[in-house]
Amino acid sequence: MEIFQADTEIFAGIDTEKVLDQISCKKYFFMTDPMMEKIGMSKKIEDILKRKGIVYEVFSEIEVNPSLDSIKKALEKVVEFSPEKIIALGGGSTLDSAKAVSYFMGRSGIELPVIAIPTTCGTGSEVTSYAVITDMKNMVKIPIKDNKMIPKIAILDPEFTKTLPKSVVADGGIDALTHAIEAYTSKGANLYTQIYALYAIKTIFKNLLKMFENIADRDSRVEMGKASCIAGFSFEKAGLGINHSIAHNIGGKFHKAHGRANGVVLPYVIRFNSTDLETARRYYEIAKELELPANTIEEGAKSLAIAIEVLNERLGIQSCVRDLGVEESLYRSLIPEMAEVAMNDICTSGNLKRVTLEDMKNIFEMIY
Ligand SMILES: [Fe+2]
Structure with missing residues (x-):
């Protein structure tokens, strides 16, 4: 028996704004990392959301190896803000963090789909059901796998990879x-x-x-x-x-x-x-x-x-x-x-x- 089912809608080589135009959402939780902020990439997303008059909250405290603590922090903000969807802009760590947040919200009965915008070409995290979180206290990596974590939408916009070292x-x-x-x-x-x-x-x-x-x-x-x-x-x-x-x-x-x-x-x-x-x-x-x-x-x-x-x-x-x-x-x-x-x-x-x-x-x- 051979089964193959792809769960993510992919938009490749397209402007992010055009994709976001097609999505109905009034409130986004925007997850990114300090590097994306520093090089002005996250501002591009914020500008789009501002132009569209969409309410959003930024969470940029994502580490290179995302920790349980930062996921907890993000979850607290999500609970307070109650967004409809998550936008994740970054490399594997950022996408994994967003997927983990979506996973934990899902466990408490709240669906929070992820729109993944990868800024590196490698991990494939934008279409997979895995996320790796680090428990800093015990120095162990906790892999989570759940089909519900697969991002609903992936935007492969070359605009976000044009300054990669x-x-x-x-x-x-x-x-x-x-x-x-x-x-x-x-x-x-x-x-x-x-x-x-x-x-x-x-x-x-x-x-x-x-x-x-x-x-x-x-x-x-x-x-x-x-x-x-x-x-x-x-x-x-x-x-x-x-x-x-x-x-x-x-x-x-x-x-x-x-x-x-x-x-x-x-x-x-x-x-x-x-x-x-x-x-x-x-x-x-x-x-x-x-x-x-x-x-x-x-x-x-x-x-x-x-x-x-x-x-x-x-x-x-x-x-x-x-x-x-x-x-x-x-x-x-x-x-x-x-x-x-x-x-x-x-x-x-x-x-x-x-x-x-x-x-x-x-x-x-x-x-x-
Ligand atoms: Fe790998």
């Missing part, structure tokens, strides 16, 4: 690529999720470097916005794999950007997973689609790993954990713990190739 373009783009490749090769993949994943992979290979090298190129920003969103659709349904399980540890333990950690790990994981014939065959299919050398399954899988190494290099993404500036003795001492945590990460269960704790330790050794 290069490193953020690289990290986001490679994160989206990892989503698509892991989704294509995951246990939960089916025809529908694979069509989405393959489209995302091709689009990212065609546009990520263009966007990285020239952020003024509107077309590549539009295409990357669509690709990361479509990759999000795909992994939402198909799941991910050990690349994310490993990257979650590198990111969490050494405070490295999520996308960057994924990019560093990706070629190693492709080579490891290629020892499984079915996974290798899927890498080969991707390689063929990208017109890489792929006369045999083995050659195709190898070509994909090499193509990602080349892409990483051009994006300035390091080729090993050492080059991320992680100290060796500390890293090595943490391998047993990280391998254990990675084994229990929810993404590991989606990996087609069976992985043992020993395998996991070996991969952690190799990537250093």
Whole structure:
């Protein structure tokens, strides 16, 4: 049986004001982060709402890793203000925060749909049912998953990605690529999720470097916005794999950007997973689609790993954990713990190739 249902209405490459014109809402809770305020992006939304004479309240106390405390604060304001909808403008953290607020309101019987306007191209959070919140007191990340959290509307407006720093373009783009490749090769993949994943992979290979090298190129920003969103659709349904399980540890333990950690790990994981014939065959299919050398399954899988190494290099993404500036003795001492945590990460269960704790330790050794 194969099921595919997309729940978010997507507006791509369009002016946000035109989309908001079509939505009937008299009272918005507008969630954004301090950076968006600083660079004047949030003002663009406020100007639209002012022009339309819509009542709104701004909440911009969102951290890089959104905490339970800031969600609580936002919830208190929402209860006091009683808006009809949330507009979320920002990266994954802001969208996740808005989704969490919507989730908790929903638990108390109040529906609060989210309109997501991503300002990075990567997480796919605008179409997924996941949000990650950090409990600062106990220093644990709390993943929430609920279909009701999927944003009702996503606006992929290239206006909001035109000042992205290069490193953020690289990290986001490679994160989206990892989503698509892991989704294509995951246990939960089916025809529908694979069509989405393959489209995302091709689009990212065609546009990520263009966007990285020239952020003024509107077309590549539009295409990357669509690709990361479509990759999000795909992994939402198909799941991910050990690349994310490993990257979650590198990111969490050494405070490295999520996308960057994924990019560093990706070629190693492709080579490891290629020892499984079915996974290798899927890498080969991707390689063929990208017109890489792929006369045999083995050659195709190898070509994909090499193509990602080349892409990483051009994006300035390091080729090993050492080059991320992680100290060796500390890293090595943490391998047993990280391998254990990675084994229990929810993404590991989606990996087609069976992985043992020993395998996991070996991969952690190799990537250093
Ligand atoms: Fe990711």
